[in-house]
Amino acid sequence: MNRLLITGFGPFPGVPDNPSGRLARRLATLPRLRLILGHRPDCLVLDTRYGALETHLAPALAREPLAVLMIGVAARRRRVCVESRAVNRVSRLFPDAGGMVGRRFALDPGGPAQRWSPAALPVRAALRRAGLAAAPSRDAGRYLCNASYFRALEKGHPVVFLHIPMPPRTKRRTDGGGRRRPVLDLWAEAFAEAARVLALRGRARAESAFRRSGDRFGARKRVSTRA
Numbered sequence: 001m002n003r004l005l006i007t008g009f010g011p012f013p014g015v016p017d018n019p020s021g022r023l024a025r026r027l028a029t030l031p032r033l034r035l036i037l038g039h040r041p042d043c044l045v046l047d048t049r050y051g052a053l054e055t056h057l058a059p060a061l062a063r064e065p066l067a068v069l070m071i072g073v074a075a076r077r078r079r080v081c082v083e084s085r086a087v088n089r090v091s092r093l094f095p096d097a098g099g100m101v102g103r104r105f106a107l108d109p110g111g112p113a114q115r116w117s118p119a120a121l122p123v124r125a126a127l128r129r130a131g132l133a134a135a136p137s138r139d140a141g142r143y144l145c146n147a148s149y150f151r152a153l154e155k156g157h158p159v160v161f162l163h164i165p166m167p168p169r170t171k172r173r174t175d176g177g178g179r180r181r182p183v184l185d186l187w188a189e190a191f192a193e194a195a196r197v198l199a200l201r202g203r204a205r206a207e208s209a210f211r212r213s214g215d216r217f218g219a220r221k222r223v224s225t226r227a
């Protein structure tokens with residue numbers, strides 16, 4: 001059975017402890033999410049290196065996940081942001097965790113200028129239902145988050161990228177029931193609702209692909225009975 005894939009990132013220059021990797025792991029092991037999905041999602045914490053897109057992200061995408069929920073940190077944002085597009089551009093200024101910068105200005109010189117995620121809108125609605133006032137964004141930057149999103153959107157899987165701010169220093173916030181909770185826990189719970197919505201879209205996509213392949217099979221069968 002195809003599973004949901006959750007990704008986060010490891011450290012990079014200026015961010016020695018990346019909360020997105022921790023949040024991805026926390027979300028992937030959330031018992032409630034396993035219950036909602038009916039399976040334990042896969043989790044991939046990527047090295048923040050351009051090379052990791054080829055060596056780690058591409059093979060995970062080739063295993064045909066049901067859907068992909070991607071998480072990265074954007075230290076200057078104040079709210080969780082739902083990214084609706086990735087652009088075919090890469091920074092040549094900011095080195096990755098291995099000291100490399102983008103070699104060209106385009107991620108894929110033959111590719112489209114941008115890729116949109118149709119799932120961004122329903123995912124933002126899901127986060128809001130879960131009590132998280134996430135903001136929309138059309139700018140995932142020109143660094144690894146944008147590059148990984150551009151790659152993941154290529155094959156038409158339901159994919160959404162969520163940028164999180166740096167968790168506040170106090171690290172605790174009051175939840176709906178008035179309890180003080182670590183911010184990452186609150187985000188993980190809201191992200192579970194986003195994961196549910198993505199997985200539903202993934203199942204609908206898989207079912208329609210299955211139906212289309214059944215139609216083709218039926219058509220072949222009709223031809224061969226007549227012959």
Ligand code: PCA
Pocket residue numbers: 009012018020048071072073074140141142143144145146
């Ligand atoms: N944030 C960076 C890359 C890894 C991460 O967590 C970005 O916004 O591109």
